[in-house]
Amino acid sequence: MFQVLTSSNLFKDLPQPSKHLLFQNPIGVIPMSISADLSFSILPSFWSTYFNENNQISISILLVFLVLTLFRFRPKFWRPCLPPGPCGLPLVGYLPFLSGNPHHKLTHLAKIYGPVYKLRLGPKLCIVLNSPASVKEAFHHQETLFPNRDTTVCALLSGYGGSGIVFAQDEGDWKKLRKIFTRKMISKSNLDASYFVRRQEVRKVIKGVFESVGTQIDIGKVSFHATMKSVLAMTWGDSGRLMGEDGVGLEEKFREMMDELMVLLGSPNVSDVFPVLGRFDLQGIGRRTKKVMGVLDGILNFSIEEQRKMGGKGNGEGKGGYLQLLLELQDNEDNSECITNDQLKALLLDIVIGGTETTATTVEWAMAELMQHPNTIKKVKEELKKVIGLNAVVEEFHFSKLCYLNAVIKETLRLHPPIFLLVPRSLTSSTTLGGYYIPKDSTLYFNLWAIQRDPKTWDNPSKFMPERFINNNNDNAMEFYPFGYGKKSCAGVALAERMLMFILASLLHSFDWELPKDSVIDFKEKFGIVNKKLNPLVAIPTPTLSNSDLYLA
Numbered sequence: 001m002f003q004v005l006t007s008s009n010l011f012k013d014l015p016q017p018s019k020h021l022l023f024q025n026p027i028g029v030i031p032m033s034i035s036a037d038l039s040f041s042i043l044p045s046f047w048s049t050y051f052n053e054n055n056q057i058s059i060s061i062l063l064v065f066l067v068l069t070l071f072r073f074r075p076k077f078w079r080p081c082l083p084p085g086p087c088g089l090p091l092v093g094y095l096p097f098l099s100g101n102p103h104h105k106l107t108h109l110a111k112i113y114g115p116v117y118k119l120r121l122g123p124k125l126c127i128v129l130n131s132p133a134s135v136k137e138a139f140h141h142q143e144t145l146f147p148n149r150d151t152t153v154c155a156l157l158s159g160y161g162g163s164g165i166v167f168a169q170d171e172g173d174w175k176k177l178r179k180i181f182t183r184k185m186i187s188k189s190n191l192d193a194s195y196f197v198r199r200q201e202v203r204k205v206i207k208g209v210f211e212s213v214g215t216q217i218d219i220g221k222v223s224f225h226a227t228m229k230s231v232l233a234m235t236w237g238d239s240g241r242l243m244g245e246d247g248v249g250l251e252e253k254f255r256e257m258m259d260e261l262m263v264l265l266g267s268p269n270v271s272d273v274f275p276v277l278g279r280f281d282l283q284g285i286g287r288r289t290k291k292v293m294g295v296l297d298g299i300l301n302f303s304i305e306e307q308r309k310m311g312g313k314g315n316g317e318g319k320g321g322y323l324q325l326l327l328e329l330q331d332n333e334d335n336s337e338c339i340t341n342d343q344l345k346a347l348l349l350d351i352v353i354g355g356t357e358t359t360a361t362t363v364e365w366a367m368a369e370l371m372q373h374p375n376t377i378k379k380v381k382e383e384l385k386k387v388i389g390l391n392a393v394v395e396e397f398h399f400s401k402l403c404y405l406n407a408v409i410k411e412t413l414r415l416h417p418p419i420f421l422l423v424p425r426s427l428t429s430s431t432t433l434g435g436y437y438i439p440k441d442s443t444l445y446f447n448l449w450a451i452q453r454d455p456k457t458w459d460n461p462s463k464f465m466p467e468r469f470i471n472n473n474n475d476n477a478m479e480f481y482p483f484g485y486g487k488k489s490c491a492g493v494a495l496a497e498r499m500l501m502f503i504l505a506s507l508l509h510s511f512d513w514e515l516p517k518d519s520v521i522d523f524k525e526k527f528g529i530v531n532k533k534l535n536p537l538v539a540i541p542t543p544t545l546s547n548s549d550l551y552l553a
């Protein structure tokens with residue numbers, strides 16, 4: 001066969017076939033070893049009779065056709081390869097090496113394997129993206145390939161089988177819920193209208209701290225209390241709807257159950273990694289979640305019934321709360337906004353789960369960083385004094401003037417993003433990323449931790465320097481996205497920004513904070529659903545406002 005072709009001079013102007021050919025594919029140039037005999041023997045002999053010896057056009061067409069055919073039916077080993085990555089152990093993969101703080105380990109692996117690498121966790125193939133460029137490539141060009149978050153047993157049980165926004169499995173339902181959440185529940189006008197509810201709860205917390213002046217205060221607990229109470233008040237309105245039949249408040253029970261649910265959501269579960277073991281529920285996480293959800297569901301059903309009986313005003317004036325607003329949507333004739341009972345309850349839980357720990361933890365980290373940096377805290381306090389004065393308390397209208405405090409919050413979110421790997425996504429079809437082949441069903445991790453501390457982007461990346469966010473637009477870049485990226489980024493940013501500013505400004509404006517004698521601040525982390533401080537930050541407050549009545553306002 002080789003003889004036939006050369007005798008007809010079919011390739012007379014081409015270089016002699018080499019044993020190593022370079023094929024250009026959309027990813028780049030891939031070297032492939034092909035046996036010359038084999039490559040030429042697949043050309044049928046009849047070509048020589050049909051084509052004129054000097055017919056260059058025909059040769060070109062033939063070659064294009066050949067290359068395309070070879071590319072289309074290329075064997076697997078010609079395709080771009082899987083990303084590099086560490087070998088794990090048989091069966092469990094890299095799982096045993098990720099205990100402690102997995103984000104530190106994942107960032108360390110990026111230094112060895114580069115911006116895109118693979119890991120096996122049990123039977124799952126996980127792809128970790130560690131550079132702004134790889135995340136940009138994924139979100140800008142391929143977001144449709146990973147529409148859903150990777151669910152866990154606990155997330156599905158606590159979200160009424162994926163009925164809420166966070167773990168919605170159906171694109172249409174997710175769109176509907178997200179629209180309701182962002183355009184109605186936390187629209188600017190609704191947030192403005194419900195300001196008095198948040199103010200009331202934050203002021204109560206400040207009053208509580210004032211009453212404990214001189215004693216040790218757990219800052220994380222105080223901020224959690226302020227966010228949880230504010231979110232609950234915005235949900236149930238100001239009419240105390242979270243009441244049991246006997247008139248005893250169900251709020252305490254609800255909070256207790258939510259705390260337990262958060263712990264369960266953040267616990268690594270063998271059933272998630274090895275779905276075949278799911279029915280054995282080896283750690284009992286499924287059973288415990290069902291138990292907690294039984295109580296929460298009872299409370300939600302009861303409060304929904306009560307709210308229906310009482311009717312009430314929609315949240316146009318911030319009085320009826322989100323529950324009333326959602327019940328009105330449920331009765332809506334317009335199908336595009338009508339939601340089921342499960343969707344309503346899942347949405348309420350999404351708000352409480354998504355909105356409390358994240359915000360409270362950020363306040364605690366910010367306070368820890370500020371207390372570690374006396375010059376920075378001094379600048380914040382000077383700004384608060386200048387903008388608000390010591391004869392008044394913090395109000396939302398002050399926020400736009402608190403530029404330095406705003407930079408402090410951003411710097412805290414850069415160094416301590418509460419959800420540092422975002423919520424992992426599942427890939428619905430194979431693709432290529434960073435030049436590597438990524439198979440269908442892989443799980444994508446976006447390593448925000450590594451990106452927001454990358455020395456290629458940030459000067460002195462581990463140093464707390466709020467100044468870097470003053471007069472620059474880093475927050476628009478792919479290098480900084482603590483609220484996620486793309487169409488599934490945080491739906492609660494507008495509320496989060498107001499709550500963070502309000503709690504932090506109120507704590508710092510109302511008190512001077514001092515560490516207990518002989519104690520030091522540590523920055524150790526506790527891995528979970530949210531990246532919390534391992535050891536709580538405890539500090540002693542001294543009042544700073546000019547008049548004690550201001551603490552009771």
Ligand code: HEM
Pocket residue numbers: 165166178350351352354355356358359362417418419422423482483484485487488489490491492493495496500
């Ligand atoms: C410091 C505060 C907060 C941070 C850092 C934060 C961060 C995030 C992140 C990283 C995601 C996942 C994005 C992704 O997967 O790409 C997310 C999703 C979400 N967050 Fe937040 N969040 C905060 C506060 C809040 C608050 C206050 C609420 C609600 C009241 C909220 C509601 C949600 C919801 C509903 C989603 C799911 C959005 C969707 O799938 O469309 N978050 N958040």
